[in-house]
Amino acid sequence: MPSWAELPIGQVVRLDADPDAVALALDPLPDDAPAVVTYFAAGERSVADLAASVLRELDKAAIALFPAWLPGAEGIEGPSGVNVAAVQALALRRASVTGHFGPFLAELARRALTGAPSALAPEVRAAGLVRVLADSFGRARLAVLVRVPDGLGAAAREVLVAGCEWLAHRGRAGVWLAGAPLHDDRVRTIATPLPANPLPAAAVGAREAVPVPGTADRAPAVAYPPVAGRPHPGSASERALEAALSARAWAGGRAWNQTYRPGPLAVPIRVDLLWERERCVVEINGPDHRAPAKFAADRQRDVLLQLDGYAVLRFPDAQVMTDMDTVVRQIGQFLRNRRRAEG
Structure with a gap:
């Protein structure tokens, strides 16, 4: 059985485990795991819709986690010109020594204070957000655990796989599918490095319901771990x-x-x-x-x-x-x- 570090990055794979068991095994993040965020798929109608949804949710997470990914910006709050200039300077300085794309990091830092939308291309945002989110948790890599809902039709499954491939290739993220089966030859199933008893016996086989598209489901969302020492920004x-x-x-x-x-x-x-x-x-x-x-x-x-x-x-x-x-x-x-x- 592979370790978390051996699970592929830059590819779409399916985990051979119940998504609740995976979520419990990743809280807290094992030392050898990449940073992991969870995306709740909702049957988007096109690859462009799925890409836009994922980027929107990853963007929300990155802004909520500010300043975890920008050392030195602690305590800088509010959209004043002085504050915006300060975080942009910090971002450009960090990019110069870490390999982040400077224009992306500076724009994200500015938007963390102002709430303005991004003007950058989706491909740039995908790569930048993946790296920023990994940085927030002190990890070099990021995986997106996609919870696949029950009831997806053939067209929705095709959109999901194609959209996940776009994220894996453009963002260089691992994309791990868990939940309802997909029956897609393009996605290989791999062993999942779970503890011997990841769930108490009473919970084995029990699953939390994932919303089915077309019902009164919630909007697509991303869940992510907290940063040690702070309340969870999403709570x-x-x-x-x-x-x-x-x-x-x-x-x-x-x-x-x-x-x-x-x-x-x-x-x-x-x-x-x-x-x-x-x-x-x-x-x-x-x-x-x-x-x-x-x-x-x-x-x-x-x-x-x-x-x-x-x-x-x-x-x-x-x-x-x-x-x-x-x-x-x-x-x-x-x-x-x-x-x-x-x-």
């Missing part, structure tokens, strides 16, 4: 909780999106929010945590953390967004009780 609830905690003196010592290893041979665990000294973990659960695979994996993670002395406080993201006072009060009460117990 409104994490960002709102951090804003609330930043005003509380007792909340000091917190760290967002940390990787924790229960033992030297154990599979690492990524936790949303950690107070290490108080051995307190806070998890914010979106709707995806109700899917059987993720629900079972959450319970397994909780047990491992609890056996190592951690308390795990879980809050639905809807509660964080609508009843922040209660969430903050409960976290604060737990931390104060732990600190008193420690003397």
Whole structure:
């Protein structure tokens, strides 16, 4: 079985594994894996539509992750002329020593502050966005895990494969398909480097439903990992909780999106929010945590953390967004009780 590092880049392949198992195995990213973002395909009608959709979503992710891919731009916010000039200068300087395409990186830095659309060609954007997203996670390569929905007709499957080939070749990204079968001779199936037991037994074979085109499905979207030390930029609830905690003196010592290893041979665990000294973990659960695979994996993670002395406080993201006072009060009460117990 290959390692994550051996999975091909610049090609379209199909993974021989359940997409939920793959997603769990990639959270947190294994040390040998490329950066991985997940694209939820939605049956686009043409290759041009698919390319435009993928680029739009990758672009949103890159801008949300700013300044992870532009060292030195931390704290530069707002579309003032001085700020725009500063980030463009940083981008051109970084491009000169890293091999990034300077005009692309400077434009992306400017747009991260101003929200303006890109004026560059799709091919330029594809290559630039792939490299920027890989940089955001400290990786040299990027793979796009494409979740294939059930119910695609022959024409939609043809569009999906052709669009993925365009992204792989123009962006030099790995494109890994998972989900519904495609029955396309152009796409070879490869072994997936999953742990021996990637899912708890209760979750094996269980899958979260992927929207079917033509139903009340959501727009195509990209999911991507968090950057260690920051709330996930794609999570409104994490960002709102951090804003609330930043005003509380007792909340000091917190760290967002940390990787924790229960033992030297154990599979690492990524936790949303950690107070290490108080051995307190806070998890914010979106709707995806109700899917059987993720629900079972959450319970397994909780047990491992609890056996190592951690308390795990879980809050639905809807509660964080609508009843922040209660969430903050409960976290604060737990931390104060732990600190008193420690003397």
